[in-house]
């Protein structure tokens with residue numbers, strides 16, 4: 001039998017820090033993030049994106065974690081379940097060099113018909129007699145990627161390449177963007193080795209329809225009181241728009257839209273780490289969901305159309 005094709009992330013399983021407060025706060029965070037809470041018990045939360053990808057949140061004492069050692073202390077990501085397409089053999093469950101457990105299953109994700117708004121760049125008008133949307137909040141379509149801090153990049157890359165992942169781009173010796181199949185989004189996993197930085201979860205990205213939903217979702221999270229880590233902004237590598245928020249169940253969560261779509265013809269590029277490679281532009285501290293301006297800007301400014 002041939003090896004089955006890993007298509008993307010079906011499920012992420014997090015452990016809380018063990019406290020009831022962290023469990024409750026994580027629940028509220030993902031509700032505000034725009035996921036659908038489909039199951040709730042005293043020791044389990046299960047959320048879905050629009051396409052049926054899942055976020056599962058459990059206390060660290062849950063039987064699901066028996067025998068596994070977390071990547072880091074406190075609340076963090078414990079498992080990634082990859083969706084697999086085709087009839088080929090499923091890879092066996094395994095643990096990466098950081099302690100993150102990987103499972104594989106026939107993908108449970110369902111097709112969705114949502115689409116981002118077409119753009120009207122010069123010379124390629126795709127939106128006619130139709131305004132582009134303004135979102136009141138985001139409803140993420142799918143889970144995009146996972147980013148880990150590693151202390152041994154070469155070993156980590158070897159592990160993921162062993163599962164069939166291919167290199168999309170890299171910071172040699174410092175970071176590797178990997179996609180799970182030759183054709184697809186720019187990266188499903190990004191591994192980052194920062195001198196002196198311990199291994200662990202950096203962030204998880206949720207794909208939304210377009211840049212407008214990145215803004216709408218970020219503003220809604222801001223209004224709900226969640227703290228921006230960085231964003232909105234745009235990554236030159238992958239071309240994606242981003243907005244990162246702090247997440248009570250570990251690392252950051254990112255709204256992400258408009259990433260590059262690669263095929264087997266893509267040639268990996270090499271970059272030198274630096275601020276202009278991480279972000280073409282970014283707003284530090286986010287945008288206030290009420291004033292629609294940077295929070296550090298002094299109050300008093302009004303838009304011309306506001307009542308005076």
Ligand SMILES: [Fe+2]
Nearest residue numbers: 145147205254
């Ligand atoms: Fe990301």
